[in-house]
Amino acid sequence: MKSEKLCAVQFFALFLLFLCGVIAGANPVRAELKVDVTRGVVEPMPIAISPFHVAPGGDTEIAAGIPQIVTANLERSGLFAPMNPASFIQDPASIDQSGPRFAEWRAINTQALVTGTVTRTADGKTRVEFRLWDVFSQQQMIGMAYMTTPQNWRRIAHIISDEIYKRITGESGYFDSRIVFISEEGPPAARIKRLAIMDQDGANARFLTDGRNLVLTPRFSPNEQQITYLSYHNNRPRVYLYNIDTGRQEVLGDFPGMTFAPRFSPDGNRVIMSMAQNGNSDVYAMDLRSRQVRQLTNSVGIDTAPCYSPDGRQIAFESDRGGTQQIYVMNADGSNPQRITFGEGRYGNPVWSPRGDLIAFTKMLKGQFYIGVIRPDGSGERLITKAYHVEGPSWSPNGRVLVYFKERPTGAGGAQRSAKLYTIDLTGYNERELKTPKDGSDPAWSPLNP
Amino acid sequence: MPVQLKSFRLLALMAVAALSLSLSACSSTPDDMGDVSAQSTMGAEDMGGPLYGTEVGADSTMGVAPGTQADLVANVGDRVFYGYDRYDLTNEARNTLDLQAQWLMKYPNVNVTIEGHCDERGTREYNLALGERRAAAVKSYLVARGIDPNRLTTISYGKERPAVPGADEASWAQNRRGVTKVD
Numbered sequence: 001m002k003s004e005k006l007c008a009v010q011f012f013a014l015f016l017l018f019l020c021g022v023i024a025g026a027n028p029v030r031a032e033l034k035v036d037v038t039r040g041v042v043e044p045m046p047i048a049i050s051p052f053h054v055a056p057g058g059d060t061e062i063a064a065g066i067p068q069i070v071t072a073n074l075e076r077s078g079l080f081a082p083m084n085p086a087s088f089i090q091d092p093a094s095i096d097q098s099g100p101r102f103a104e105w106r107a108i109n110t111q112a113l114v115t116g117t118v119t120r121t122a123d124g125k126t127r128v129e130f131r132l133w134d135v136f137s138q139q140q141m142i143g144m145a146y147m148t149t150p151q152n153w154r155r156i157a158h159i160i161s162d163e164i165y166k167r168i169t170g171e172s173g174y175f176d177s178r179i180v181f182i183s184e185e186g187p188p189a190a191r192i193k194r195l196a197i198m199d200q201d202g203a204n205a206r207f208l209t210d211g212r213n214l215v216l217t218p219r220f221s222p223n224e225q226q227i228t229y230l231s232y233h234n235n236r237p238r239v240y241l242y243n244i245d246t247g248r249q250e251v252l253g254d255f256p257g258m259t260f261a262p263r264f265s266p267d268g269n270r271v272i273m274s275m276a277q278n279g280n281s282d283v284y285a286m287d288l289r290s291r292q293v294r295q296l297t298n299s300v301g302i303d304t305a306p307c308y309s310p311d312g313r314q315i316a317f318e319s320d321r322g323g324t325q326q327i328y329v330m331n332a333d334g335s336n337p338q339r340i341t342f343g344e345g346r347y348g349n350p351v352w353s354p355r356g357d358l359i360a361f362t363k364m365l366k367g368q369f370y371i372g373v374i375r376p377d378g379s380g381e382r383l384i385t386k387a388y389h390v391e392g393p394s395w396s397p398n399g400r401v402l403v404y405f406k407e408r409p410t411g412a413g414g415a416q417r418s419a420k421l422y423t424i425d426l427t428g429y430n431e432r433e434l435k436t437p438k439d440g441s442d443p444a445w446s447p448l449n450p
Numbered sequence: 451m452p453v454q455l456k457s458f459r460l461l462a463l464m465a466v467a468a469l470s471l472s473l474s475a476c477s478s479t480p481d482d483m484g485d486v487s488a489q490s491t492m493g494a495e496d497m498g499g500p501l502y503g504t505e506v507g508a509d510s511t512m513g514v515a516p517g518t519q520a521d522l523v524a525n526v527g528d529r530v531f532y533g534y535d536r537y538d539l540t541n542e543a544r545n546t547l548d549l550q551a552q553w554l555m556k557y558p559n560v561n562v563t564i565e566g567h568c569d570e571r572g573t574r575e576y577n578l579a580l581g582e583r584r585a586a587a588v589k590s591y592l593v594a595r596g597i598d599p600n601r602l603t604t605i606s607y608g609k610e611r612p613a614v615p616g617a618d619e620a621s622w623a624q625n626r627r628g629v630t631k632v633d
Contacts, residue, residue, distance in 0.1 A: 188570075188615040214610060216574060230578075235563075235605060237578070258582060258606060261575040274579065276606065279537070279586025281579040302579040318576065324535075325576055348573035362573050391573055407570070409617035416615070442574065 044081035045111055045168065047074060048135075051085065052116035052128070053092035059126060062153040063092075063118040066128065069157035070114065072201060073175045074164065076423075077401075078430030083110050092117075105135045112141075114164060126150045130160050132167060142167050154203060155449070162448070174396035175200060178446040179403060180218045180227050181421060183207060184439040188417050193441075195229060195242065200396075200445070202435045208242060209249075217392075218242075220446045221264045228252070228262040228271050239273050253286055253293060261304045266312045272296075274304040283317055283334070296334030307359075308332065309352050309376070316340075316350035316359050316376070327361055329376055340378035349392055352376075354447075355399035358426075362391045362404075371404050373426065384428035392441065397448045400426055403434060405441040517557035519632040526553045530588060532626040535572070537583040539591060543628075547588060550630055551595035561633040563603040564588045569622035570609045581606030588628040603633070 049071045052063040067085075074080035089104040095115045105113050116130035129145040142163055146156050155176060162173025183196040195215050198205035208227075209215055218229035227242040231249070239252045239259040253259070257277035264271055265285075272285045283297040283306045297303040301321035308315055316329050322339060325346040330337035341347040345365030352359050353373075363370040363383065369390045372383040389407040396403070403423045410416045419441045421434040434440075514520040522528050527550070530543035539547065554560065566585030568577040585604035593599050612625040 188612050191610065193610075214607075216578075216608075216610070237605065258578070260578045274575070276579060276582040278590075279583040281582065302576060302583070304579050305573070305575040318573075320576075325573075346572075348576050364572070367571075389570070414615075414617040 044079055046081050046083055046109060047112040047114065047164075048083045048088060048105060048108065048110040049074075049085075049114040050088060050090075050095060050116070051092050052118050052130070053096035055096070055117055055119035057120035058118040059120065059150060059153070062126060062128070062150065063116075066116065066118070066130075066153060066157040066160065067114070069154060069201070070161045070164070073158065073161040076201070076432060077165065078425055079165075079169060083108060100133055100135075102133075102135055102138045105133075110135055112164075112168065114160075116160075121147065124150075126153060126156075128153070128156050128160075130163075132164055154199065158199070158201075171400060172398045172448070174398045174401060174445075174448070176449045177397050178220075178224070178449070179394075179421075179434075179443050180208075180220060180446070181405075181436065181443040182216060182218065182441045183436065184419050184441055187415070191417075195227065196436070196440070197227075197244070198436070205437050208244075208247070217261060217442050219263045219444045222266060222268040222447055223450060224446050226264075228264060228273075230260045230262065239271065241271075253291065255293075259284075261306065263307050265308050266310050272306045272308065272315065274306070283315070285332075294334075296330070297337070305349055307350055307352050310354050310356045314376070316352055318348045318350060325364075327359065327374075329359075338378075340374060340376065341381070342378065343381055351393055351395060353395050353399040354397060358399070360393040360395065360402055362393065371402060371424070382428075384426070385422075385424055385431060390422075392443065394444045396423075396445050402426065403443045403445055405443060407441070517560050517632075522550070522553060522630065522632060526550055528631070529627045529629045531623060532584055532628070534569070534622070534626070535580070536626075537580065537587050539587055544591065547591045548595065551592050551597055554592065554597050554601065561601045561603070563605055563631050563633055564592075565611075565629045565631060566604065566606045567611060567613070567625055567627050567629065568609045569625045570612065570617075571622060572609060574608060577608035578606050581608045584626075584628045588630065 049067045051067050054060050054063040071082040075082050087108045090101050096117050100113055100115065113133040113135050114130060116128060119127045121127055125147050127145060127147050131140055132142040134141055144163060148156055158176040161175040165173035177200045178197055179200055180197045183194045184191055186192045192211040193215050194211045195208035195218055196205060197208060214232040216230040218227045220227060225244055229240055229242065230237060231240045237258045237260060239262040241250045241252055252271060255275050257275050259273050259275045262271050262273040270285050270287055272283065274281045275284050280300060281302045281304050282295055283303045284293050284295050286293045299319060299321040301319050303317055303319045306315050306317040313332050314329055315332055316327060318325055319328050325348050326339055327341045327347045327350045328337045328339050345363050347361050347363050349362040350359050358373045359376055360373050363372050368386055370383045370386045371390050371393050372381060374381040387406050390404055393402045393404040401423050403421060405419055405421050407417055407419045410418045419439040421436055421440040421443050422431055423434050424431040514524050527546040530539065530546050564585045566581035568581050585606055589602045589604050592602060613627060614621045614624050
């Protein structure tokens with residue numbers, strides 16, 4: 001596919017030119033400006049994101065577009081309150097020429113200011129320079145420039161967003177990332193499902209499969225080059241690999257029964273999944289190079305939805321070996337399985353946070369569905385959202401935000417279904433719909449783009 | 451709802467029994483049977499589902515080709531139902547499967563696929579596993595009744611292919627099912 005090739009080219013075409021503070025010799029100081037992300041409810045920090053200055057030959061669309069995307073990203077995080085550009089007094093050209101007039105920015109009560117300039121280099125590349133300023137200490141906090149092919153400007157906006165987020169919250173960002181999901185349409189009994197991929201803000205959405213085969217539960221490889229998922233190709237439900245660059249699909253292994261619920265190991269060398277035979281589902285790991293398979297559980301119950309810890313040493317999974325669907329944690333070799341959920345109801349979909357400290361899950365209790373988090377030792381269970389049907393959490397690359405899907409009956413007699421993607425802050429605040437071209441389910445967040 | 455369904459099935463069986471009596475009364479050779487079924491194949495394809503038998507009863511000129519999916523649906527029953535998060539077979543399910551086993555004995559060249567389905571009130575992966583269990587429960591029952599396991603394939607659809615779209619217990623009860631389909 002053309003757009004896929006373009007994507008790879010874009011990745012290579014992206015160059016980091018300067019690091020913090022290199023531009024204009026300004027010394028970034030460790031300013032007071034800081035958002036505390038550990039508290040539940042934060043007062044979003046006022047930030048002014050100026051339109052970027054267009055230097056001669058620079059692209060006006062990019063100069064306008066980057067601040068808009070940065071604004072949308074930061075606003076969506078719930079941690080920032082971008083100011084209305086109509087209130088800005090100083091124009092981009094004068095900022096470029098002589099720097100910010102801080103008194104004018106203080107006058108509109110912003111604490112931080114983002115400025116930038118877009119130019120075109122002799123070889124036709126786009127150069128984007130941006131700076132983050134602390135309006136009260138009148139100091140530059142970041143100054144960076146990026147050179148890229150003009151088509152790749154959205155990605156620059158996400159990288160800039162991540163830089164700002166990181167500098168002000170002290171945590172790494174998550175904006176330069178993608179989400180793979182299942183695009184859905186049609187009536188419940190004949191739902192058409194397709195693999196789809198988009199940027200984390202919903203832009204650049206495209207389908208990867210044509211909908212002829214039922215597909216479910218896509219997950220990224222750590223390097224983002226592959227997706228593992230379940231396909232009903234030839235009415236044989238099996239785990240597949242999809243290569244994003246080439247579009248090639250490949251069945252994984254030759255199993256006598258259905259394979260499902262796949263996920264990559266953190267090093268990308270293995271895929272862990274379930275295989276069902278004679279009605280019994282167990283967890284297996286396949287080495288992708290040798291293609292050797294190792295059985296990790298051997299219970300008479302359902303063992304499925306396995307997920308490695310970020311250090312690769314443990315595996316969380318769900319099992320009904322104790323009578324009902326609950327979450328267990330075992331060593332990566334399958335030894336020492338320990339049940340970690342003991343609350344009322346059923347627990348499934350364990351997903352380990354990239355930080356390692358929490359496991360997100362889906363819980364079912366008294367006709368309601370919940371998304372929650374729990375520590376790997378089973379302590380500190382916290383439910384963060386509840387609905388008729390919410391399911392399938394996936395972590396943002398920094399472990400701060402969860403994406404999941406929400407289903408509800410619609411239409412006459414509840415005969416249709418709506419399925420939408422949502423994001424929510426780990427604290428349970430700031431739930432937002434993530435718009436997809438059609439209905440969406442089974443989202444999986446990528447790591448930060450390489 | 452399941453009660454209602456049961457009475458529908460009873461009605462269907464009675465209708466079918468009446469039809470086969472009338473057919474055997476007027477057709478003495480297998481060839482004649484073939485003719486009857488050839489005429490009605492299209493109708494049989496178009497309909498399906500548990501209510502088909504009553505339709506046949508209403509119009510005695512119609513029939514179904516022996517050994518086909520329509521035959522299974524009309525004369526035997528193609529599906530069994532399960533409780534919430536259950537995969538054990540109810541007495542009603544066993545009765546249906548006894549009939550399916552007899553039917554499969556009668557048509558030894560017919561192979562079938564057993565689909566396991568779930569309602570939507572569970573998580574995706576778990577339901578895939580549960581659907582597999584339900585399909586396997588049907589298969590092992592049929593094997594115990596003497597059917598060659600090589601004639602029986604299983605597939606789980608989890609909660610992906612509900613039979614009815616409603617979002618209430620009556621609908622979910624119909625979606626928690628094992629369906630036998632002629633290959």
